[in-house]
Amino acid sequence: MKKVFPSKVDKFIPILYWATSIPAIIIGVREKDWVIFAIIIAVFILIMYLLYDTNYTITKGNLKVHSGFVVNKNISISTIKSIKKTDSILSAPAASLTDRIEVFYEKSKSIVISPKDIQGFVDELLKLNPEIIVEN
Template sequence: MKKIFKSKIDIALPILILSGMIPGFVLSLREQDWVFLGILISTLVFSAYLFLTTDYTITGKNLKVRSGFLVNKNISIEAIKSIEKTDSIWNAPAASLTDRIEIVYNQSDTIVISPKGREDFIKELLKLNPNIVVNV
């Protein structure tokens, strides 16, 4: 059994990124600074790449968390202790600023994610490990 859940994408995150870049675009075009413009465009393309390649795959006994080539983590579903709603805005393989959940696994390892279809995602994990404590 293999189920893939894409990351939920909040419109706020791309807007935040773009609003921070717009002054740079305007300035680089006005000053004809093509190197800086290239850096800005590369950053924008890389951000879009991360948004589009962030997903969470349940494969039998493992949860695979992937975000581009930066994050590729396998977590044993049997090792998951709890799932809790979090408002943490720390860097995470999640394309959403809201609807994030924190998964605690092993003794004290954690990862923050934002699966689209959060309820279905949690149900799938509970099918494989009914001992997970859920507090969302």
């Protein structure tokens, strides 16, 4: 059994990036500085890649958290202690800033993620480890 849960992607993230990049793009084009233009486009492609290549895979005994080439973490589902909703905006393999959960595992480790289908994700984990405490 393998179930993949894509990360929820907030629609305003690409819009925010473009809105903040427009002044640099205008300056780059006006000054014919194609390096600035190329850098902005490259950064945009990188951000989109990381946003849309973020997912969480549940296999028989593991939760794999994947975000592009930056994060590739395997967590044994048997070590997951609890899951709770969080408003943390700290950097995390989560493409949403609004719908995030924090997964606590082992003795004192945690990871913030944002599956598109939070309830389905939690239900799948509970099937494999019914001792997980789910906090609201």
